[in-house]
Amino acid sequence: MxxxxxxxxxxxxxxxxxxxxxxxxxxxxxxxxxxxxxxxxxxxxxxxxxxxxxxxxxxxxxxxxxxxxxxxxxxxxxxxxxxxxxxIARDPEPVWMHADAVPETVIRQSSLSGISAPSLDRWGQLDRFQRYALAKLSRNTDKVNHDFLPAMKEFGLVE
Structure with missing residues (x-):
């Protein structure tokens, strides 16, 4: 590539x-x-x-x-x-690498954004770069990230 x-x-x-x-x-x-x-x-x-x-x-x-x-x-x-x-040290097990568990930060950011978190099935269907993006955009669990909802929409996780 x-x-x-x-x-x-x-x-x-x-x-x-x-x-x-x-x-x-x-x-x-x-x-x-x-x-x-x-x-x-x-x-x-x-x-x-x-x-x-x-x-x-x-x-x-x-x-x-x-x-x-x-x-x-x-x-x-x-x-x-x-x-x-x-x-910096590389994270050997970043949360976005795992298609078998929706990260807590993504669940929390979904709640802050007023939407449902992705189901485990839908999370598993995302490619790893999409999972990375949502995990990165949801790092701060104290306030809504302005790109989180648009990303969820783009990835087909919310209408």
């Missing part, structure tokens, strides 16, 4: 990413997956074309591209922000 032809954005992200001003979920996914963290300020220091390139990296497993994402991000940050991505 090679790079996507265009930045990988969910429909609900197109407006909220503000033309890649904010870090899209595809980039967040790869950052988390590869144990890296960058700040929004660092992201915004990258030229648009670099941000678009990072958002074109696949969200599927591809060992060959893993190092390329790492190296590309490191070189971009070094060149444009005079910094390096922070290295």
């Amino acid at each position: 090679g790079l996507y032809d265009a930045a990988r954005l969910f429909g609900f992200e197109v407006e909220s990413s503000d033309n890649l001003r904010f870090i899209p979920l595809a980039v967040r996914f790869n950052l988390d997956r590869f144990g890296m963290r960058i700040t929004l300020d660092e992201w915004q220091q990258l030229p648009y074309d670099d941000r678009a390139l990072l958002a074109r990296f696949p969200v599927e497993d591809d060992v060959e591209l893993e190092k390329n994402f790492d190296l590309a991000l490191e070189e971009m940050l070094k060149t444009h922000a005079n910094t390096a991505p922070e290295k």
